[in-house]
Amino acid sequence: MLTAIDPTSDRPVFKQIADGLRSEILGGELEAGARMPSEQELMNRLHVARGTVRDAMDLLRAEGLVRTEHGRGSFVRDRPPVRRVAHDRFARRHRDRGQAAYLAELEAEGRRPEVQVLEIARVKVPDEVAVWLQLAIGAEVVIRRRRYLADSEPMELATSYIPLDLAEGTAIEDPNTGPGGIYARLEERGHELKRFSEEVSSRMPTSDEVRALVLQPGVPVFRVVRVAYDTNERPVEACDTVMAADRYVLSYELPAR
Known part of the structure; x- marks a missing residue:
């Protein structure tokens, strides 16, 4: 003691x-x-x-x-931080099993996942996102806003942006995207995924984020911006995620050559 x-x-x-x-x-x-x-x-x-x-x-x-x-x-704390293993979470075997990345991740941790869909809409793409997706300013995209929980504890807020021509007429516009999630639906349309880019930064949360994630005073958030590319190097989805920094360990494996 x-x-x-x-x-x-x-x-x-x-x-x-x-x-x-x-x-x-x-x-x-x-x-x-x-x-x-x-x-x-x-x-x-x-x-x-x-x-x-x-x-x-x-x-x-x-x-x-x-x-x-x-x-x-x-x-x-009686719930340890979730280890987010970047090199494994988007592996095709998870989609083949009908699991989206978050569900596979929480299963590996022995935690109970929950995904709350907050909004699905067609909107004009924000300028910043247009750059990520290589779209014209003002182009239409489908957005999906979600809140992710583990054992009923809020973990992250995520907004996906998908070009309208890829999302319309698919379950991407439905509350339940089906087995394997957004990426499985994109691959069904012929856009086989080749790679993902991620950019991680940190900042203090907004008041809305504090409420939505039930953050303690002084706890920062990670912002993870991810872009998914198909085999033709077309960006097919951008995801802007805000994560409670005290609830995650970000794990990366990098090649030496």
Whole structure:
């Protein structure tokens, strides 16, 4: 149990406190779902100021190890972050099994997936997306906005943009796109997928994103922009995803040559 800090350490006191609590969490001394020591307990035990304790807890929340419930206190997170394995998630074998990427990913983690369709519409393509899809400004696309959950916890918000000529008359415009999802429907229309490009950035969430993802204060989001290309190098879908940064580990495997 964390009982002291090292006054000779070069590490700030709040980071030493976070280090100690992190060790207790990862070592199992503080089990999943357990209540964390209160601010007052840590202040009394370590002889530090309240602000120092809060800084330590903010760091643990940002790392996804601790969640705070208003009026109840802080608890060890009982659901580990999902490992998003980029090199495997769009493998054809998942589509052949009738699984979209997210469903396959959550199955591998032993988690219960849920996809909420928020909007399906035909719209004029936003200028930024027109560049991604190599479309004329003002061209029509089908958008699909979704919220993804794991074990009832919101994980990410995603908006897919599909050129209208590829989506119209298909299940891409239906709430349920069918086995294998959007990519399976595109391949059925003769657009066999060749590759995907992804660009990852991070930022603080908007107020709407905080509400939709039920984010703790100070938790950032990842923004992942993905473009899917067919074997003719035509961009056939762009997906703009906002992910709760404390609920994911982004895993990439890169060739050495």
